[in-house]
Amino acid sequence: MSTMWQEFSKGLWKEVPPFRFVLGLCPTLAVTGKVSSALGLGCGVIFVLMVSNTLISIFKNQIPGKIRVPVFIVIIASAVTIVELMMEAYFYTLFEVLGIWIPLIVVNCLILGRGEAFARKNPVHLSVADGLGMGVGFTISLSVLASFREIIGSGTWFGLSLLPASYIGFELLQSPPGAFICLGLLLALINLISSKMEDKKQGC
Amino acid sequence: MSLKEFLRMVLILTLVTGIWGGLLSLVKIATQDQIEYQRIKNIKAPALEKAINVEYTNDPVKARKKIKVGTDESGNPIRRNVFIAKRKGRVVAVALEGYGTGYGGRLGVMVAIRPEKRIVDGIAVTIYSETPGVGTKAMKSESFMGQFSGKRISANFGGNRIDAYSGATYTSEGIMEAVEKATQIFSQQREKIL
Numbered sequence: 297m298s299t300m301w302q303e304f305s306k307g308l309w310k311e312v313p314p315f316r317f318v319l320g321l322c323p324t325l326a327v328t329g330k331v332s333s334a335l336g337l338g339c340g341v342i343f344v345l346m347v348s349n350t351l352i353s354i355f356k357n358q359i360p361g362k363i364r365v366p367v368f369i370v371i372i373a374s375a376v377t378i379v380e381l382m383m384e385a386y387f388y389t390l391f392e393v394l395g396i397w398i399p400l401i402v403v404n405c406l407i408l409g410r411g412e413a414f415a416r417k418n419p420v421h422l423s424v425a426d427g428l429g430m431g432v433g434f435t436i437s438l439s440v441l442a443s444f445r446e447i448i449g450s451g452t453w454f455g456l457s458l459l460p461a462s463y464i465g466f467e468l469l470q471s472p473p474g475a476f477i478c479l480g481l482l483l484a485l486i487n488l489i490s491s492k493m494e495d496k497k498q499g500c
Numbered sequence: 501m502s503l504k505e506f507l508r509m510v511l512i513l514t515l516v517t518g519i520w521g522g523l524l525s526l527v528k529i530a531t532q533d534q535i536e537y538q539r540i541k542n543i544k545a546p547a548l549e550k551a552i553n554v555e556y557t558n559d560p561v562k563a564r565k566k567i568k569v570g571t572d573e574s575g576n577p578i579r580r581n582v583f584i585a586k587r588k589g590r591v592v593a594v595a596l597e598g599y600g601t602g603y604g605g606r607l608g609v610m611v612a613i614r615p616e617k618r619i620v621d622g623i624a625v626t627i628y629s630e631t632p633g634v635g636t637k638a639m640k641s642e643s644f645m646g647q648f649s650g651k652r653i654s655a656n657f658g659g660n661r662i663d664a665y666s667g668a669t670y671t672s673e674g675i676m677e678a679v680e681k682a683t684q685i686f687s688q689q690r691e692k693i694l
Contacts, residue, residue: 360505
């Protein structure tokens, strides 16, 4: 149980995907203009990551090494298609906002990366924990980045006005260059916090 | 690489793609009705709300019917959605789209009809490619668009029964043509629709 928790929790801080590995940056930059779309894409990624990690882990001994990447891609692409159909059927407004970024989950290197680096070599329960942890970590990172951009950029959060109506917004943060700037600031902040934590550990 | 190894890889890839393909088509079948509903709801519902003035209590998009309005060049039937608005289980209005030609091309108009009184309830433009600020003025004008409400569906909507919007004659005539076509379809297929 404790190892499952370890595999899950590493995705939340120690190896949080977009900030530690700087993986899956394309959607990270593209959908973080609004918290709702960041959360929506994050949920899609969690589902795909769980499905791909589970299946890859179950069939790891049956999949020949030479064709493992095409098999992984088929599994991932199918899971993404399921997400796309479900989203169009039940969350149409979200589907319209996310648009092309849903099918592009297929090429999010985070997902293939976890299959290749973890699920291929580990038992099923650990792979599920790893997939869930990485997915949740990815979603939280996106939401934090999106919150920052949405609150400072347009004064709203989840579409609700937080700041007084006289706040005119900081449009740069809503534009693509603003996404890079925010990502850089958050990366710096996270590195600062972890280096402080390291210092403390050594002090003890 | 031995032949056996090669065949095994072919077999496994075929199996994986085959199984997933089958599964995906199941998901597709399970979601296609809901997806069609969502698409119509998000694209047509705003026009429906504008066109139907009479009060109704149901969801006209859910209570839609498909009727055959003709055949295309290769003989396949052309079907069109008819939206049915009800109050306390009784049909109070039906809405369907008609198409005409405006200044910039095809013009789609959602026409709501009150079947009991045989009059037009209201209209709303769904698709257009008219000149912004010229043709679009006609479709935004209350006094032009409002003329259709209350007119008998047997009326001829062109000519002197409707006043064209000044400066946007082509657009006005396109809208009249579309309303005319929609009311004709309704009159011809009244039994099937109701």
